[in-house]
Amino acid sequence: MSRAVALRIWRVTLAVGAALGALAACTGTKVAETSMPPAGPSGPAAARTTYPLTIDNCGRQVTFTRAPQRVVLLNGASVAEVESLIALGVQDRVVANSQRYGVSDDPEMVAKIAALPTGGVKLNENFEVPREQVLATAPDLVISTWAGGFDDKIGSISRDQLAKAGINSYVTPANCALGATDPRPADQEKYRKRSVESSFELLTELGLVFDVQQRAADLVGEARRQLAALSPPPGQPKRVLVVYPGMATMNTSGLPAVFAGGLYDDIIRRAGGVNVFTGAGDKELSEINAEALAAANVDLLVVGRYQQDEDAKAMAEKLFNQFPQWPASKRKTYTSVSDSFYLGPLNTIAVKRISDAVRAA
DSSP: OOHHHHHHHHHTTSOOOOSOOOOOOGGGOOOOOOOSOOOOOOSSOOOOOOSSEEEEETTEEEEESSOOSSEEEOOTTOOHHHHHHHHTTOGGGEEEEOOOOSOOSSTTHHHHHHTSOOTTOOOOTTSSOOHHHHHHTOOSEEEESSGGGGOGGGTOOOHHHHHHTTOEEEEOGGGTTTTOSSOOHHHHHHHHTOOHHHHHHHHHHHHHHTTOHHHHHHHHHHHHHHHHTOOOOSSSOEEEEEEEGGGGGGSTTSOOEEOOSHHHHHHHHHTTEEETTTTOOHHHHHTOOHHHHHHSOOSEEEEEOOSTTOOHHHHHHHHHHHOTTSHHHHHTOEEEESGGGSSSTTHHHHHHHHHHHHHHO
């Protein structure tokens, strides 16, 4: 089971927090507020989109006769898509958004998401928008973070049903294999190798679809510039553990959920560290016990925040007391992230924040 699917199941049992927060830093100090990179000119001018535009999306040919005007965002336990549309400045095209997180590493993001219309949709028992409600919003595009979001077995509307109604559908390219009944080998490989580049791909393709290619190019160009400016710290890479204590139901032992693999490892690598559980599969991560955590040689603890009332410092101190043998526990070295650690336009924030903490570890 992937981290995305595990998170989806976990959300069936807990409600989302509803306020902005970004506490945390190394040695207990507060990290400065940061936001997504500005979209200033950072490269050659991008071409305007020519319609009709046909793209390959998960092996399906999707044709746009114009930029989408009425967009429905399915849930899928993601904020990658809603945050990407906001970053691209096309949030006014959203008629029904069901993506929420409640805490963001961008101090303006929670309010921007809250301001979007919901279209009156109510999620079903699988935390997805029922097919009838999707159709009632009269969309011209429905976006899902994963292929499974269009599975009619969970009460969603299928891509074939949407096409029959003359409505386009779109799955985030990096997640075409996730939840698909018969994924292409190329999509399986893309999912396995998800990285910061996957977030850039999403921005770039949405920029093409919505005819805001320059905005997408500027965002990606500025993010690349900021990442390139981060010089690797001297010495051996610091060993980094990323946990989300508020997602403990994702772990069979009730311990904080541990995040590793794909995008998560890439963010840590770009920050100059190495994930202590790099290469671990989803099943292995869900079964990590106290002995495995005790044996981890953690130089830097990264605490993930999910809910409004979570105190990063308190959560870090609890883990330091539980695992005093960690080098991080002895030096009290930790930092905190929330949504910037996931697929979406904010990955640069996570890389920079962890990079600063790695240097202090």
